[in-house]
Amino acid sequence: xxxxxxxxxxxxxxxxxxxxxxxxxxxxxxxAARGQAIATDADIEQLLASLPFALAGTYGxxxxxxxxxxxxxxxxxCDMGSGLRPFGQAAMAQRxxxxxxxxxxxSHLHWDHIMGLPFFVPAFIPGNRVIVYGSHREIEEALRRQxxxxxxxxxxxxxxxxxxxxxxxxxxxxxxxAGLTVTTMLQRHTGDSYGYRFESQGKxxxxxxxxxxxxxxxxxxxxxxxxxxxxDLVIFDAMYSLADxxxxxxxxxxxxxVVAVELCQLANVRHLCMTHHExxxxxxxxxxxxxETRRLEEITRTAAPLRVSAAxxxxxxxx
Amino acid sequence: xxITAQSFADTIVVSPMGRIDHRxxxxxxxxxxxxxGQAAERRGALVLDFSGVDYISSVGLRVLMIAARQMxxxxxxxxxxxxxxVVAEIFTISxxxxxxxxxxxxxxxxxxxSDAALTAYRxxx
Numbered sequence: 001x002x003x004x005x006x007x008x009x010x011x012x013x014x015x016x017x018x019x020x021x022x023x024x025x026x027x028x029x030x031x032a033a034r035g036q037a038i039a040t041d042a043d044i045e046q047l048l049a050s051l052p053f054a055l056a057g058t059y060g061x062x063x064x065x066x067x068x069x070x071x072x073x074x075x076x077x078c079d080m081g082s083g084l085r086p087f088g089q090a091a092m093a094q095r096x097x098x099x100x101x102x103x104x105x106x107s108h109l110h111w112d113h114i115m116g117l118p119f120f121v122p123a124f125i126p127g128n129r130v131i132v133y134g135s136h137r138e139i140e141e142a143l144r145r146q147x148x149x150x151x152x153x154x155x156x157x158x159x160x161x162x163x164x165x166x167x168x169x170x171x172x173x174x175x176x177x178a179g180l181t182v183t184t185m186l187q188r189h190t191g192d193s194y195g196y197r198f199e200s201q202g203k204x205x206x207x208x209x210x211x212x213x214x215x216x217x218x219x220x221x222x223x224x225x226x227x228x229x230x231x232d233l234v235i236f237d238a239m240y241s242l243a244d245x246x247x248x249x250x251x252x253x254x255x256x257x258v259v260a261v262e263l264c265q266l267a268n269v270r271h272l273c274m275t276h277h278e279x280x281x282x283x284x285x286x287x288x289x290x291x292e293t294r295r296l297e298e299i300t301r302t303a304a305p306l307r308v309s310a311a312x313x314x315x316x317x318x319x
Numbered sequence: 320x321x322i323t324a325q326s327f328a329d330t331i332v333v334s335p336m337g338r339i340d341h342r343x344x345x346x347x348x349x350x351x352x353x354x355x356g357q358a359a360e361r362r363g364a365l366v367l368d369f370s371g372v373d374y375i376s377s378v379g380l381r382v383l384m385i386a387a388r389q390m391x392x393x394x395x396x397x398x399x400x401x402x403x404x405v406v407a408e409i410f411t412i413s414x415x416x417x418x419x420x421x422x423x424x425x426x427x428x429x430x431x432x433s434d435a436a437l438t439a440y441r442x443x444x
Binding site: 215216218221241242243244246247256257258259262266292293295296299300 | 341374376377378380381384388405408409411412413414415417418
């Protein structure tokens with residue numbers, strides 16, 4: 001397992017940078033450029049590299065989709081949010097004309113995690129295979145339903161012509177998929193969600209999104225600590241502040257940056273990457289939350305440092 | 320973790336000492352919530368003196384949220400006072416500084432609770 005690439009990092013609903021938001025960024029960049037050398041392309045690159053990510057970049061707007069580079073010829077993906085569309089385009093460009101196999105692991109079946117499939121062009125191409133894995137029994141039903149009239153103009157069978165297969169993953173049972181050992185675990189979320197632990201050649205990746213953590217249940221905490229144990233990377237739903245997650249947004253099925261750090265510290269995780277960003281948060285808010293989370297890790301650290309990142313569309317993390 | 324409680328006029332001051340983490344939060348909950356019940360019943364105030372707390376985890380913050388909700392339901396005041404710098408940062412990062420009343424010192428918290436509470440505190444032996 002070589003690493004991951006994020007194609008969709010926004011929670012609940014895709015968002016787009018607006019014209020006003022872009023103008024704000026340009027204004028900030030031009031202010032930062034005052035008095036700086038910008039005569040050459042190299043000068044410009046140097047200036048851009050010095051700017052905060054929230055100013056020179058954007059966390060992006062697609063809903064959940066994360067590609068795993070397992071080192072083999074097949075593609076592996078977690079969730080089919082709207083990020084599945086650009087992933088599919090990239091896969092088409094990378095290996096055009098060759099039959100491809102896609103293994104897709106479903107955390108759950110809420111709209112933001114399945115909406116990319118009708119726009120996943122590789123599944124339209126004869127010769128390609130798409131194998132959808134998950135621990136819900138209703139995966140096929142949910143994917144077919146979103147393409148029924150009046151919700152979508154083209155039916156499931158019409159465009160996929162039998163190229164999509166479904167495999168059930170029994171929670172807690174290790175399965176072998178494309179060279180990885182894959183284990184799922186039930187998470188707390190309306191309609192249930194499942195976390196994934198991927199293991200290969202001594203590397204461990206955990207994908208745990210749309211998961212609420214009841215703080216008063218030590219058995220729950222211990223279950224997650226064991227699931228995260230010694231992971232090289234944990235991709236974690238840190239959608240809300242802790243105060244919101246346990247008050248006005250209690251039972252909404254999501255978690256916080258504070259719980260993310262605590263669980264990863266307890267489990268001796270090396271790298272935490274927060275994702276499923278709240279759609280109302282702008283880039284500056286996510287960047288501020290990242291800085292605060294890194295500070296929390298620093299002031300509460302009792303063992304080896306935990307690296308903390310915030311996912312954005314296009315982010316690559318090596319394992 | 321050690322927890323002591325004292326009354327000053329209509330106000331109860333609860334003073335935990337040490338770390339409030341996933342191991343000790345249950346002890347805080349067991350001690351604090353009956354006192355919250357008492358304070359809420361007589362619509363007095365409850366002040367958490369955090370001068371001796373050097374760490375609080377999410378599980379501990381949850382206990383404060385429950386206590387604050389109970390007090391709010393009884394239209395009674397709960398405040399937290401004298402946060403150490405690390406704990407103050409945890410309050411900010413978790414946004415608990417937005418949902419709880421936080422005072423810089425215990426005297427500030429007692430003054431906010433009632434004149435009688437502050438007077439009684441200052442008159443302690």
